[in-house]
Amino acid sequence: MNLLETLQKFPDFATVPDEQLQWLIDRSEEVNYPRETVLYKPKEPADHLILLLDGRIRIDNGTNSLGDELFMYDPHSIIGVLPFSRMTSFPSRFVTQTDVRILRLHRDHLLGMIQNCYELTASLVQQMTSRIRYFTKQAQQNDKLASLGRLSAGLAHELNNPVAAVVRSVETLSTHLRATPEAFKTVMSLDLTDEQVDSVRAVFFKKMDQQSGIDKHQLSLMERTSLEDDLTDWLDDHGVDDSMDLAGPMVEYGFTTEDLDWLLEKIGDENLAGVSNWIVNNLVTEKLVSDISEASKRISTLIGSIKNYTHMDRGTGKEQVPLAEGLRSTITLLNHKIKSKHIDLTLTIPDDLPSVCGWAGELNQVWTNLIDNAIDALPDGGKIEIISQRDREFVLTKIIDNGTGIPEDIRDKIFEPFFTTKEIGKGTGLGLDIVNGIVEHHNGSIKLKSVPGHTEFSVCLPTQ
Numbered sequence: 001m002n003l004l005e006t007l008q009k010f011p012d013f014a015t016v017p018d019e020q021l022q023w024l025i026d027r028s029e030e031v032n033y034p035r036e037t038v039l040y041k042p043k044e045p046a047d048h049l050i051l052l053l054d055g056r057i058r059i060d061n062g063t064n065s066l067g068d069e070l071f072m073y074d075p076h077s078i079i080g081v082l083p084f085s086r087m088t089s090f091p092s093r094f095v096t097q098t099d100v101r102i103l104r105l106h107r108d109h110l111l112g113m114i115q116n117c118y119e120l121t122a123s124l125v126q127q128m129t130s131r132i133r134y135f136t137k138q139a140q141q142n143d144k145l146a147s148l149g150r151l152s153a154g155l156a157h158e159l160n161n162p163v164a165a166v167v168r169s170v171e172t173l174s175t176h177l178r179a180t181p182e183a184f185k186t187v188m189s190l191d192l193t194d195e196q197v198d199s200v201r202a203v204f205f206k207k208m209d210q211q212s213g214i215d216k217h218q219l220s221l222m223e224r225t226s227l228e229d230d231l232t233d234w235l236d237d238h239g240v241d242d243s244m245d246l247a248g249p250m251v252e253y254g255f256t257t258e259d260l261d262w263l264l265e266k267i268g269d270e271n272l273a274g275v276s277n278w279i280v281n282n283l284v285t286e287k288l289v290s291d292i293s294e295a296s297k298r299i300s301t302l303i304g305s306i307k308n309y310t311h312m313d314r315g316t317g318k319e320q321v322p323l324a325e326g327l328r329s330t331i332t333l334l335n336h337k338i339k340s341k342h343i344d345l346t347l348t349i350p351d352d353l354p355s356v357c358g359w360a361g362e363l364n365q366v367w368t369n370l371i372d373n374a375i376d377a378l379p380d381g382g383k384i385e386i387i388s389q390r391d392r393e394f395v396l397t398k399i400i401d402n403g404t405g406i407p408e409d410i411r412d413k414i415f416e417p418f419f420t421t422k423e424i425g426k427g428t429g430l431g432l433d434i435v436n437g438i439v440e441h442h443n444g445s446i447k448l449k450s451v452p453g454h455t456e457f458s459v460c461l462p463t464q
Helices: 003-008 018-026 107-116 118-178 180-188 194-209 221-237 243-252 257-267 269-310 323-333 335-340 360-377 408-413 431-441
Strands: 029-033 038-040 048-054 057-060 069-073 078-080 093-096 100-106 319-321 344-348 356-358 383-391 394-401 445-451 454-462
Touching: 003 018, 003 048, 018 100, 018 107, 018 118, 048 107, 100 107, 107 118, 118 269, 194 257, 194 269, 221 243, 221 257, 243 269, 257 269, 269 323, 319 360, 323 335, 323 344, 323 360, 323 383, 323 394, 335 360, 356 360, 356 454, 360 383, 360 394, 360 431, 360 454, 431 445
Parallel strands: 344 383
Antiparallel strands: 029 100, 038 093, 048 078, 048 100, 057 069, 057 093, 319 356, 383 394, 394 454, 445 454
């Protein structure tokens, strides 16, 4: 089969006259390559229109690992530079999957094609339009998956902590409750009047109402040890067994020797040991239940953030979106990454911040990319400031970090597709391009200001 017959089989050339295909053949070069030949590396100049006559070519990220393949071109595919295309370099690695045969036309001939071959040019422009549509859709989908992927590890860690706390507290509570019957026997053997019972109940619930009394997080280790020693000595002096085991929970809820003096005066020496054990037994139970409750609330908060972030339980149409909700959910899901770098993050949002009209899922993608990029740009202990405020009929949201800044010579390129300053395999260069596309989709604007120590992305979105 000659070259003309081969080109006639290209679906994109179905309406192209033979003389124009021959024009293309006369100015092109036919080349053969064996399998696993690297045709182009990332950022190498794109100087040719390539027609894949036979074989398969894959696009990959160059890691030669599972999931490395990004796309596969089959026979009769059109690759490389097209008429009116702004493509100057290859974004990824192009490798022959099999033995291949290609026909390539240097970009210097494209102007002549435009001037002399209308149908051929039109078919290639249509190919470019389809390519842009496909890769834009694919890039947006990949970026959504990448955003969720970046959140997944931290989210698993954030969920693991409260889940482990619940499991641990439930196991401890189960063990603790096995000892309750013996404690109950001791309590039943006490000879307490109604007035004395009321006194025990009063001091117990007083400490409960104080919500743990002296907060252990406000006590230094030395202060806490000193209080435990004081209570242990007091209990020892009054003949109470297991004084060290009792002192810890009492300190947890703010008991002091003055409280024990008051209790002793009300119930007498003969009831002190039994009452002390009853109080501590119930304090331990309350503490374990409180720990389970707090961990469960944390799990509920995380699940709520996931639902908000992914826009579950809502329609997919345009609606009024509360930005504060989306920003807080995004920060919650990125919290593990923020904490791992000891980043000081502040969020300033007025209570009367208006909603914006748009798509919550897309806007959450914007916040994820901008905040995640800020985290990546910061050293350990850096700072991020997020400010959202009304600006006439708009809502202006600023994401500011105190990193090294973006060099002046690349600031104009950061919103371009496939441009990235990250190492190979750590960034696609699609994040800010997609951010820009989403903001434009909302009839908004995004601006960058950057000097060393202050990088600021400003996103302005209309309220209507």
